[in-house]
Amino acid sequence: MLHSGPGVFKDKKSTVYLEAIRALKQLEQEEGHDAVLRVAAQVIQVGRKAWLSKKWKGLSSQPCLGKVGDGRHRHNLNDSCPQLPGADHTEMIKTETGAYLYVTEPYGLSWDNLRDMVEMCQERRLAMSIEARLSTHFPGETLAIIVTRDHEPQAMAP
Numbered sequence: 001m002l003h004s005g006p007g008v009f010k011d012k013k014s015t016v017y018l019e020a021i022r023a024l025k026q027l028e029q030e031e032g033h034d035a036v037l038r039v040a041a042q043v044i045q046v047g048r049k050a051w052l053s054k055k056w057k058g059l060s061s062q063p064c065l066g067k068v069g070d071g072r073h074r075h076n077l078n079d080s081c082p083q084l085p086g087a088d089h090t091e092m093i094k095t096e097t098g099a100y101l102y103v104t105e106p107y108g109l110s111w112d113n114l115r116d117m118v119e120m121c122q123e124r125r126l127a128m129s130i131e132a133r134l135s136t137h138f139p140g141e142t143l144a145i146i147v148t149r150d151h152e153p154q155a156m157a158p
Contacts, residue, residue: 107141
């Protein structure tokens with residue numbers, strides 16, 4: 001259920017803000033809560049991708065933890081690139097500094113997958129951050145798990 005009472009998220013609401021709340025409430029009544037989540041995610045996704053594109057150069061080809069640890073890592077047909085356990089909606093991103101980020105956005109994260117992710121990153125001397133506010137696949141529903149070289153933890157900071 002959408003909330004629009006005083007003090008919820010924003011005290012001074014503009015006319016456009018109030019119209020958006022009305023439209024979302026109507027959408028929820030006619031098409032259900034999932035439709036509201038998808039509309040909100042779509043709006044957030046566009047803005048978030050634009051904001052991140054200023055910091056992150058773009059996508060690299062095949063997601064691979066080996067590329068994060070060593071930017072010179074090359075793939076061949078016989079390679080099987082290491083992936084984080086539980087990875088979903090995974091991309092490689094090249095930052096403005098030339099560093100590679102491995103970004104995966106699962107809908108959920110089990111204790112076993114989290115433990116295995118941490119162990120895999122420790123073995124490869126990689127840093128891992130879990131950032132809900134950087135999720136672009138389905139904002140509000142997926143978590144962005146960002147892996148960088150151990151000595152580049154700021155590469156993921158907004």
